[in-house]
Amino acid sequence: MNNLRSDTEFFRNLRNREAHLSLSPTKLSAMVPALPITPPAMEADPEVERILATAVHVLSTEATALSYLSRLYATDPISRGGFVKAVEAIAASNMNDGKTIIIGVGKSGKIGEKLVATMNSLGLSASFMHPIEALHGDLGMVKPKDVLLLITFSGNTPELLSLLPHLPKHLPLIALTSHTSYHTSQITRGRPGAILLPAPIPEPETVSFGISAPTTSTTVALALGDALAVACARQLHNHDGNTPADVFRRNHPGGAIGLGTGKGVVRMSDLATRLDEIPVIPCGSRALDSPPISSSSSESDLEVTEWRVAPLSIRVVDCLIAAVGSKSGWVKISLDEIIPPGRLQRVRGNVHVDVYDPDLALVVSTNETVKVSGDSSVDDIRKWIIASRDERHDPMLQAGAVLGVVVGGEVMGVVEVDELMRK
Structure with a gap:
């Protein structure tokens, strides 16, 4: 707990500084257009300043949370071990014609739907299942080779806890939650063999913004889901002509991505x-x-x-x-x-x-x-x-x-x- 407090204080102090960025100034300058050193001159308008101050505060707070999450997965054994197990489980399921069933409610459900779309575009079979609909028949989509991924910041969402006893116990279950210990979430505590993917934030959203609306928590969940999808795609698609980029190109020929990058055309490799x-x-x-063998012949008198x-x-x-x-x-x-x-x-x-x-x-x-x-x-x-x-x-x-x-x-x-x- 003391380590968590020190980490929180560390990242609070970095909120308005560039030191928490992982990219060097040279790399940053190559990626984004040059910005003025000083803000543009404008009439002093307190309302404008308040609006912009809110924007900067939210952006820096969420950037800090992402830095905190990066540090966690670079150093924490539970997070690192859980991530590797999650990738292995999803890759094995796909190799056996299974799919990843992502379950969530509310804002976590919206993050789950986005993750389903990302996985499918990368050639990772995935479906979304609402926990309430699951209790009313959608459990039929769960098959013997599937993997279950539950997204819940609290780790104690009532709808998920009600569904948990009805999910096949032999299927791998991944919990993407704010908890950093298997023992503090009812979902992982009540499911032996569950895989934990911690997605904590340095401070509660009520402290950061004075409101409990999911903001920072959904940002880190979305980022961790993206990391999981990309890592699984690289694990599964690792041959020439069948890399994650090749799979995405085949699955995404339309829209601005396909047209803007020239990937909407059929390639010879396709x-x-x-x-x-x-x-x-x-x-x-x-x-x-072959020498004939008569009924009167034996191994002893058979001429070689x-x-x-x-x-x-x-x-x-x-x-x-x-x-x-x-x-x-x-x-x-x-x-x-x-x-x-x-x-x-x-x-x-x-x-x-x-x-x-x-x-x-x-x-x-x-x-x-x-x-x-x-x-x-x-x-x-x-x-x-x-x-x-x-x-x-x-x-x-x-x-x-x-x-x-x-x-x-x-x-x-x-x-x-x-x-x-x-x-």
Whole structure:
């Protein structure tokens, strides 16, 4: 408790100083336009000064609370451990086709709804459940692989306490609350195994502003929810072509964000068939000339004969069968050799021949593909292909050609030129 008082006093003293900012003046100047050192001259109007003083007081108070929260998660073992457990639980749920069900009432419920929207845009399946509606049927949305996230500043919200006994006890439960101890909140005290995400504020809002309206408390809850969503997205989406930025781009093609950043267009990485998702046809061997074993033979008098081993070739029919079970129609016959669905579909005649038959020209090495950037738009690549065909009749871009889509310096996926030009 003494430490908490000292922390509170420390941040009160920082409220009107720049020292509590985590960014250096150089970094700040690069991020925001230069502001005058002195306020603009204006007539002394007490009412105007009072209004602006209120604004500065609220902003500095909430900035102080966020600094306090940052320090807590940088130093406090309970907060740090709870955050890691929460990220692991949400990521594991998503990997098992579960979702995060966020529960709250009042202003905390509004923060929960915003967090649901943020998580979904980052590819984290999430739904909001009002505690009262849950008691009247919405509990049906809770599934065996889900995670529960309760948002309550007091940690003792009656609506949540009434709902708690009806929430499946085997599901991970995360409590985002002002409490910094598992023993002081009825929710975590009454739920063994609950995960605590502390979101305290340095002083009550009645002390800061003379009113109990949720202000500073909702600011820290919103910020902590954002931190949780971003950390979970980075934990879950960590492969080339499937980073949080890639997922957000696919999920947010519209609005000012999509249009303003040029992300409303379809990129080659969106269209490509990922190499790691193409099924592999295994190569093997078969034994020939196996010695017959008669009923009169025994292990003791069986003459040892050396068996000849011949390579098991891959036939066209093997690839056709594998392509039927492939989501994309592509098949892979080695780590860097693939067969496009368009080429397979053009096979006529004997399908029992080897896929390497030069007359068929089925197999394409990823090293031989025409490389294009995954960040390029589909429209730009299509125009480039048309121009290349007209100008120099490039055979590499004619019918049947394959594009290798490069992400992070390596071929991540493939696209048939024919398919690209049809879209």
